[in-house]
Amino acid sequence: YVVADLVLSQFRIDVRDNLRARRIHTQIQILKKVVIVIVGVVALATILMTFEKVRHLGTSILASAGIAGIIIGIAAQRSIATLLGGLQLAVTQPIRIDDVVIVENEWGRIEEITLTYVVVRIWDLRRLIVPMTYFLEKPFQNWTRVSAELLGTVFVYVDYTVPVQAVRDELHRILENSGLWYGRVCVLQVTNATERTVELRALISAPDASTAWELRCEVREKLIEFIRTNYPDGLPKVRGELHGPDRDKTLSKDSVEVRATSRPNL
Secondary structure, eight states, X not given: OHHHHHHHTTXXXXXXXXXXXXXXXXXXXXXXXXXXXXXXXXXXXHHHHTSHHHHHHHHHHHHTOHHHHHHHHHHHHHHHHHHHHHHHHHHHOSSOTTOEEEETTEEEEEEEEOSSEEEEEETTXXXXXXXXXXXXXXXXXXXXXXXXXXXXXXXXXXXXXXXXXXXXXXXXXHHHTOSSOOSSOEEXXXXXXXXXXXXXXXXXXESSHHHHHHHHHHHHHHHHHHHHHHOGGGSOEEEOOOOSTTTTSOOOXXXXXXXXXXXOOO
């Protein structure tokens, strides 16, 4: 324990670029648990073998095991497979301590790895207990497998009258004044157009998942405020068209455009 704690103290995981530190923390924690199990088994066997009566009892039990031994062996297969899975995870490392993952549609961080299960700390502080074999047999998302850096997306829905370049310039201004932006990616594109709205997608970079979430919320809020203040008529609308003999007559704005009572989710 002293050696493990000494090594772990040299590698901090509370910094941004902590990939190597998380890898070492994961390996040491799993190997420490394996060593404890091995030492415990060897110590117990050594103690029992020092007693003559117990040694004879063990020999007779082994000699008469028969069907009971087979049943016990079958029952222990899953436990043995789980322990081997823990060793495999320590070597291959599909997950590491403090990795950001999505498991069973839940977003969280790897908080603890044991030989039989993994504890995932969900964003709202709930804990999801997942069997070790889950990460070896089922697909899941690991957002920090290679790097903590992420690209975040923000969707805004506007009217056709909104100038896209003005919104793009505002996005650049927002990111340049934000302390959360990573400074690598800043893109605004028209990704869809329907009969009612134009879909704008902002693509932004952030150093990690938590910062990406905060930056997305900030950009979304400020883009909506920019459009509402500078282009109040550019919010999504529902348009109607008149048919009949009066269709070519000039109509008032209120009769042609009816503001949507329910707007798309921004």
